Amino acid sequence: MAIEVRIPTILRTYTGGERAVDGGGSSVGELIDKLEASYEGIKERLVEDESVRRFVNIYVNDEDIRFTGGLDTGVADGDTVVILPAVAGGS
């Protein structure tokens, strides 16, 4: 069993159109490094200065990782990771 990673529309250019890919690692940070190895360029869209970008949301089993340790949040086989860009803007 792997970790299911749900990819938002805007990042599917990196995954060849795949809506979900398999991930690995023991933390979200490691998982993103592994994604980067397969889908070069995706990390830059998710991480800035060693933390999750301000307008990117990452959830592990429905929990926003901002509240569970950020990139250090643990992941394990069978978990589901969802990546969603913020829906935000300003005048």
Added chain:
Amino acid sequence: MLTIDQATYDAIIAHARKDHPDEACGVVAGPIGSDVPARFIPMLNAAMSPTFYEFDSVDLLKLYREMDDNDEEPVVVYHSHTSTEAYPSRTDIDLASEPSAHYVLVSTRDGAHEGGPVEFRSYRIVDGEVTEEEVRVAPAYTDTAAIEEKAEH
């Protein structure tokens, strides 16, 4: 071109009036590939600000999960500007992440909360490029056949 039914159009404007002077925001979901904004979903502006909007992160996950379960996508993403024109700001453009959505901007700057006019405009925002499009307000989608027929094209 954005084709939207009168009831949804009115609901977006009513939401913007109600939340003025804060920005109002939401989505109109529709069947994937249909380009039909069918299900109006007003969202809470977690920023509760007159100059910024952001969906709450928990609400956002719930919204996308619901749309996934229903085979829907965000056909319209709307928000209001309360003291500037209904045109995407630099931040709106930078953060636009749904290249197939119609980005609807409404402006309530001309006293809309007191019954004044509301500007309603629609755009495509793709790779930082903004293209305004025509808005056609249709009577109610009276039967699903019309929606299904459109989905086939």
